[in-house]
Amino acid sequence: MQLDTLKLGCERDERWLFSDLDWQIRSGELWRIEGPNGSGKTTLLRILSGQMADYTGTLLWQGEPLARCREAFMASMLYIGHRPGIKKALTALENLDWYQAMSAFEKRRGVRRDACFQALAEVGLAGFEETPVENLSAGQQRRVALARLALGHQRLWILDEPFTAIDRAGVRQLEGWMMAHCRAGGSVVVTSHHDSGELLPSSGVLKNLRFDGQGGVHVDC
Numbered sequence: 001m002q003l004d005t006l007k008l009g010c011e012r013d014e015r016w017l018f019s020d021l022d023w024q025i026r027s028g029e030l031w032r033i034e035g036p037n038g039s040g041k042t043t044l045l046r047i048l049s050g051q052m053a054d055y056t057g058t059l060l061w062q063g064e065p066l067a068r069c070r071e072a073f074m075a076s077m078l079y080i081g082h083r084p085g086i087k088k089a090l091t092a093l094e095n096l097d098w099y100q101a102m103s104a105f106e107k108r109r110g111v112r113r114d115a116c117f118q119a120l121a122e123v124g125l126a127g128f129e130e131t132p133v134e135n136l137s138a139g140q141q142r143r144v145a146l147a148r149l150a151l152g153h154q155r156l157w158i159l160d161e162p163f164t165a166i167d168r169a170g171v172r173q174l175e176g177w178m179m180a181h182c183r184a185g186g187s188v189v190v191t192s193h194h195d196s197g198e199l200l201p202s203s204g205v206l207k208n209l210r211f212d213g214q215g216g217v218h219v220d221c
């Protein structure tokens with residue numbers, strides 16, 4: 001798996017958030033994106049995940065310009081934004097089932113529902129499957145969104161502030177999933193203001209990309 005940025009840049013309100021960014025994301029790498037508020041982390045993730053076309057430079061997926069292999073890229077990538085991105089009027093199960101149906105991974109309804117039940121159990125929501133999301137706590141709502149990771153199809157995870165509202169045990173579990181995903185040949189790009197403690201730094205998969213807030217970006221080699 002490889003995703004490359006070549007001379008990537010993005011300007012907002014006559015200010016370059018970043019420019020000339022050459023960066024390679026490879027199998028087995030977990031990239032933590034750091035930087036002050038407003039420095040451009042979310043913007044970079046939205047560009048990387050194919051949601052924003054307003055940038056300079058080039059993105060390559062498996063060596064091909066993204067524009068030429070967009071469908072294959074979108075099928076291989078899972079983006080979870082800093083908002084949970086779930087429908088509050090639907091239940092936890094309906095949200096996940098809807099997501100899976102849209103992803104076209106599994107068309108058989110019964111198999112899909114079993115996988116959704118399993119994924120919700122893995123994020124600690126057993127017994128809450130039929131609860132409307134609007135009646136769940138902030139952390140539980142975030143867990144519904146994160147349950148998509150447990151459905152486990154995409155090789156590249158792009159996660160914007162996934163730890164928001166998650167309790168300490170949930171943070172450890174999510175870090176464990178990210179490490180396991182990388183060790184199995186996947187890749188993760190994650191922004192977080194949360195201090196990860198020792199787990200990720202000692203994992204051997206962690207790399208850092210740091211925004212300095214002045215338009216400079218520093219990439220671990």
Ligand SMILES: Nc1ncnc2c1ncn2[C@@H]1O[C@H](COP(=O)(O)OP(=O)(O)OP(=O)(O)O)[C@@H](O)[C@H]1O
Binds near residue numbers: 012035039044
């Ligand atoms: N749609 C937009 N139009 C104009 N400016 C925008 C837009 N979206 C973001 N910006 C600006 O781009 C800059 C970078 O925003 P971004 O959300 O990428 O920062 P961030 O590093 O993720 O911040 P935080 O740590 O607060 O989440 C900010 O100054 C923001 O105001």
